Amino acid sequence: MIKLNVLFLLTLSTLVQADDYFLNFKGEPIQGALIIAHTNAGADVQIDNQSVETTEDGYFMFGFGRFDDQAKTLKIQHNGYTYTTTVPVKTRAFPTEKIDGLPPSKVNPPEGFWDRIKKEQAEVKQARSESNKARHFLQNFIWPAKGRVSGVYGSRRILNGEPKRPHYGMDIANVTGSPVIAPADGVVRMAVTDHYYTGGTIIIDHGYGLNSTYLHLNKLDVTVGQQLKQGDKIGEIGATGRATGPHLDWRLNIGTSLRLDPQLIIAPEPE
Incomplete structure (x- = not known):
């Protein structure tokens, strides 16, 4: 047995x-x-x-x-x-928050942006589909930034009575310009400054399908294809894209579709 x-x-x-x-x-x-x-x-x-x-x-x-x-x-x-x-x-x-009385543009993007959003989502999917045989996924991950946890994985908002998609990241709030570092070794698969929803966006491939994403960055310090070591500075916290204040939205995926909670793989407090 x-x-x-x-x-x-x-x-x-x-x-x-x-x-x-x-x-x-x-x-x-x-x-x-x-x-x-x-x-x-x-x-x-x-x-x-x-x-x-x-x-x-x-x-x-x-x-x-x-x-x-x-x-x-x-x-x-x-x-x-x-x-x-x-x-x-x-x-x-998972927590749920209800917010009513918002203008329609804060609930759903204007129709004129839909084609752009679809194109950017395809770019993200492509970046997350790229993977190598590196064993960086076996490292003990560290916090990518210092700050206050202002949003958690799995939470959901109901805006004007309309349930929205769950939040699939860990939000770390700090002032604009606060450094963001690589929590583990990897290679950069995406580095863009102006996505509609996420603004400055970086995706790192940690090998065998595991990838991590960093959103709303004010500044990027890496380029696509760059090899990273744990602790390397990759950018700075900002409020780009559709963000209400400066914070890092950090996400963790296996492949293109399995969305995981990055807060579960790090210590309770940053070093």
């Missing part, structure tokens, strides 16, 4: 079976969580019947989105055996 070690609070332990099969996790399986897993080198891994890319020594990742409420099924084939287990997900209570 295979037992599953689900590791909470970024602790780590090891499980070894008689045939040397093992499966370790780093991260807590809750909505918005990034899970780093480690199994035998050369093993074939599937999650919910979808193949997952692994490093040469058996590391891989998966995650739970904001609305995920079903367990994930992991299937690992190693040395002619198939091991199957499930990882249940814990649900979270």
Whole structure:
């Protein structure tokens, strides 16, 4: 019988079976969580019947989105055996804020901007689809900026009675010009100054599909293709795009569609 070690609070332990099969996790399986897993080198891994890319020594990742409420099924084939287990997900209570009496332009963008917004969304999707075989996703991420947490992942606003999409980032408020740094090594996949919604925008590829995004920047200090080390300055906090005040909106994705909570992968307070 295979037992599953689900590791909470970024602790780590090891499980070894008689045939040397093992499966370790780093991260807590809750909505918005990034899970780093480690199994035998050369093993074939599937999650919910979808193949997952692994490093040469058996590391891989998966995650739970904001609305995920079903367990994930992991299937690992190693040395002619198939091991199957499930990882249940814990649900979270996300805050909701209702705001009424807003002018229509603050609820939905004017029709004249729709083509621009669609084009910029396609650019973001393309940048997030680019990934290399770097192992930077295994690093311990640090805070990308100092400041007050002014917005959290998963929160939702109802504007003039119209439910809007959930907020998929962690907001860190500070004065305009405050430095923003790379929380882990990576390569820059996007560096633009004037997207309609997000203004100054940077996307960093951390390898094997994990990417992070930095929004509303007042200044950019990087270019596309630039290799970064953890702690390198990438820009400055601002209020560009559709922002009501200076802050960094920091986001974390696997690929183009799985949106995760970056606050779950860092220490409670910045260094």
